[in-house]
Amino acid sequence: MQLAFGHKPCVDVVSTAGQQAVITAGLAAADQRCAAEWPGAAPGTPEPAGDDRPFLYLKEGTIPPIYVITLGLILIVSLLAVRVVAGPYRRMRPYADLFLLGVGFMLLETKSVTGFALLFGTTWVVNAIVFAGVLVAVLAAVEVTRRFRTPPLPVMYGVLFAGLLLAWLVPNEWLLALPVPLRAVAAVTVAFLPIFAANVVFAKRFAETADATTSFGANLLGAMVGGCLEYVALVIGYKGLLIVAALLYVGALALLPRKNSALA
Numbered sequence: 703m704q705l706a707f708g709h710k711p712c713v714d715v716v717s718t719a720g721q722q723a724v725i726t727a728g729l730a731a732a733d734q735r736c737a738a739e740w741p742g743a744a745p746g747t748p749e750p751a752g753d754d755r756p757f758l759y760l761k762e763g764t765i766p767p768i769y770v771i772t773l774g775l776i777l778i779v780s781l782l783a784v785r786v787v788a789g790p791y792r793r794m795r796p797y798a799d800l801f802l803l804g805v806g807f808m809l810l811e812t813k814s815v816t817g818f819a820l821l822f823g824t825t826w827v828v829n830a831i832v833f834a835g836v837l838v839a840v841l842a843a844v845e846v847t848r849r850f851r852t853p854p855l856p857v858m859y860g861v862l863f864a865g866l867l868l869a870w871l872v873p874n875e876w877l878l879a880l881p882v883p884l885r886a887v888a889a890v891t892v893a894f895l896p897i898f899a900a901n902v903v904f905a906k907r908f909a910e911t912a913d914a915t916t917s918f919g920a921n922l923l924g925a926m927v928g929g930c931l932e933y934v935a936l937v938i939g940y941k942g943l944l945i946v947a948a949l950l951y952v953g954a955l956a957l958l959p960r961k962n963s964a965l966a
Contacts, residue, residue, distance in 0.1 A: 703727050704740075705750055712736035753820055753874055754939035763937050773930040780926035788919020797911065797920040802954040803904050804924025805931060809947040810900060811836055812932040813869070814893040816940045821877055821889050832893075839894045843901030847909070858903045859955045865896030866948050870941070900951070907958070 703711040703725055711727035712734055728734035751758050760766075785791065794801065818832045819825075846852060853861075869892050877885055877892075904921070911917035935943055 710740045710742070713740045754941050755935075757936060760936060765933055765936050769933060769936075773933060777926065777930055780923060784919050784923045784926075788916050788922075793913065793916045794920040794923075796959070797917040799954040799957040799959075800904070800907060800911075800917050800921040801924035801927075802950045802957065803900065803907070804921040804926075805928035806924075806947045806950040806954070807897070807900055807904075808925050808928025809932055809943045809950070810897050812935070813940055813943050813947075814897065816935075817874070817893055818889060820874055821885060835890065835894060836897060839898045840901045843898050844905050847902055847905040852902055852906060855903060855906055855958060856955070858899055858906065859951065862896055862899035862903060862951055863948065865899050866944055866951075868892055869896060870944050896947075903954075 704727075707727045707729070709727070709731040711725050714724045714726075714737060716722040716724060726734065748761050755763070788794065814836065815829060815832050818828055822828045852858065872888075872892050877888055880888060908914070908917060908921070931946070932943065934946065938946075
């Protein structure tokens with residue numbers, strides 16, 4: 703708060719036993735009235751939360767045990783549910799790349815939601831627009847793949863990696879400095895280019911699978927794993943998810959069957 707507003711905020715302790723306090727700040731120091739001025743950060747105080755790691759509730763960069771337990775239970779239920787619907791896991795081995803595509807997609811979706819919240823505000827309207835945009839990007843990728851001749855999978859992977867690199871290189875400060883209409887166009891391009899490319903890759907690969915149920919089960923299981931893996935952002939930050947996603951897509955490309963590597 704002090705870094706953001708340029709002056710000390712008011713800190714009113716509600717309960718020392720429950721570790722509860724209210725922090726408020728005016729646009730200027732003259733705009734606020736504090737019962738007692740905040741004395742400043744004490745030794746051992748955690749680093750200030752930032753745009754990349756906005757976790758005010760975390761004292762350390764770690765995943766809380768309750769999160770780990772909950773995510774573990776989610777994965778167990780997901781494994782059992784996919785096993786019932788899609789069949790034995792050994793039948794999914796030829797579709798390991800689709801599994802990784804599912805993991806990577808969820809990380810890209812999470813990065814998009816947090817990015818748009820930073821640029822346009824953390825509201826339900828912004829979240830709804832982002833989710834709608836993700837679904838439109840998925841539908842557009844499917845329709846483009848169905849109606850037009852798209853480049854081979856290795857080329858689309860190249861477009862995907864270029865989109866990830868663009869998202870990594872474009873700083874939020876640059877986007878925030880743009881007028882709202884230009885910011886929206888730039889944010890959509892940066893966020894949805896890798897999502898669109900990833901879904902073209904998936905659509906092309908899925909169209910060539912011999913067992914649609916099993917291959918989609920592998921992808922769905924990957925999406926569940928990705929939904930849990932996104933919590934590593936608590937440790938590495940949201941921007942770090944782009945690196946994790948890039949590594950996953952490298953793995954998917956490496957596991958791509960040879961007969962599919964030159965598909966048009």
